[in-house]
Amino acid sequence: MGPAGVGKSTFCASLITHLRLNRRSAFYVNLDPAAEQFEHQPDLDIKDLISLEDVMDELKLGPNGGLIYCFEFLMENLDFLTAALDSLTEEYLIIFDMPGQIELYTHIPVLPTLVKFLTQPGALDIRLCAAYLLEAQFVMDRAKYFAGSLSAMSAMIMLEVPHLNILSKMDLVKDQMRKKDFKRFITPDTTLLDDDPTDIARRKAGVQVDVHSSDPKDKDALMSGATFKKLNAAVAGLLESFSMVSYLKLDSTDEDSVQAILSYIDDVIQYHEAQEPKELPEEEYEEE
Secondary structure, three states: OOOOOOOOHHHHHHHHHHHHHHOOOEEEEEEOOOOOOOOOOOOEEHHHOOHHHHHHHHHHHOOOOOHHHHHHHHHHHHHHHHHHOOOOOOOOOEEOOOOOHHHHHHHOEEEEEEHHHHHHHOOOOOOEEEEEEEEEHHHOOOHHHHHHHHHHHHHHHHOOOOOEEEEHHHHOOOOOOOOOHHHHHHOOOHHHHHHOOHHHHHHHHOOOOOOHHOOOOOOOHHHHHHHHHHHHHHHHHHHHOOOOOOOOEEOOHHHHHHHHHHHHHHHHHOOHHHHHOOOHHHHHHHHH
């Protein structure tokens, strides 16, 4: 899960490639009714049930309203998922690739209902791990980083399933920030606002802006105003008080990085504990 453009489908593709190289079974479910291109063709695609383009054309809805309608339609036709997933064994890692509309993870109750359906005992009974991706480049803008972290915490509280928060696209920022400095962003805290590079640059330039007296159309003035700083401090304080959000680092181009994330996912869903012990054939046992 995560906002648009954070690399969800890229991570899914890297994960599937890694699983296949290690001879593990994967079942890829695309739940983005607007997705068109895939590195690995989905085993189950929501567009076979309903597509965003058709909804927008027939019902004259916008992209956000159309996507919500698609998920409501899916909830009315859950046998679409059951028919495909019910026969899968515990050896399969089922990967759900979600859309990027943030509304689904914050205040619309569709996803919690879907999660309950997938996890309820006696039916599919799937052990879920929610992986929420946030682009690592957000750390270059403290306000954007805290806003993204707040959305991650909102998704954690709403879905109520084991949850991993991941900073994606690490390959794009590794040359822009020292490792020592980057470690401070693994767990959000209010001290990050004390040395915001943007504020430091403004102070060095002698820029002092009072948001209450500035032009409301002047974005730079608004972003440097006292009210905006108080808002960021309040968000940072909220995250620090709950102490729920911390991040793993992901570089989808690095197989070791993908394996590290997969190891966390396996632990969360207790993948290895669910596997049946494999007995060696008698002749191999005798040779050993």
